[in-house]
Amino acid sequence: MELRDLLGEDYREGMTAEEIATALSNKNFVNKETFDKTASDLAKVKKDMKTNEGTLTERLEAQRQQIEQLTVKANRQEAASILAGNGMTKEAYETFLDGIVTTDAEQTTSVATAIAAAFKAYGEATANKVKGELAAGVKAPSQAPAETAMTKEAFGKLTFAEQVQFKNDNPTEYAALFPKA
CATH class of the missing domain: 1.20.1270 (Substrate Binding Domain Of Dnak; Chain:A; Domain 2)
Known part of the structure; x- marks a missing residue:
């Protein structure tokens, strides 16, 4: 630290030792213990x-x-x-x-x-696909009344293709018409 900083406003160029001592005596400096304690407290904070x-x-x-x-x-x-x-x-x-x-x-x-x-x-x-597949496998109801049973005479009037169709679609009725001997 320089003398100019230490004396502050009291500093003048070319001061004598007595003037410097007087200027220093008018200053309130902190003693070392107080300074150390304050510095320690500041560091802790x-x-x-x-x-x-x-x-x-x-x-x-x-x-x-x-x-x-x-x-x-x-x-x-x-x-x-x-x-x-x-x-x-x-x-x-x-x-x-x-x-x-x-x-x-x-x-x-x-x-x-x-x-x-x-x-x-x-x-x-x-779901729609399954419904469609199920609906495709269901046969439409026959237009003929359910009570009308096939007779041998009616079967004989059918074409060969119709007879084969009847046999495949109604195996129980066909077996009743033409029992195996």
Whole structure:
């Protein structure tokens, strides 16, 4: 430290030793013990602030992670609700649910809704296909009254193709008309 800094306003160029001593005697300097204690207290406060700052940062990060986990959990429940509401079983959607859930609620809902719509459309298409296949296998009811039984005379009037058709379609009636000897 230079003399100019030490004396401050009292400093003048070319001061004598007596003038410097007088100027110094008028100054209120801190004794060494007080200075050391103050410096130690200041260092402790700085250390505590740094520790608290680190703790605060850690707390904020923990809270951020907790908020993120809660958001993902809420989004997961919403996606599951959408999928279940469209007829998908829990066993079916649990296999991929974690893959579509994010912290973005809008994106999660959008993806879940699209998957649910595709699942529903696929289910309806499959049901319609099965119904069509079942309907194709059902024969239309015969126009002839059910009480009219085939006689040998009526059978004899049929064409050969019609006789074969009758035999294939009605094996019990055919056997009754022409029992095996």
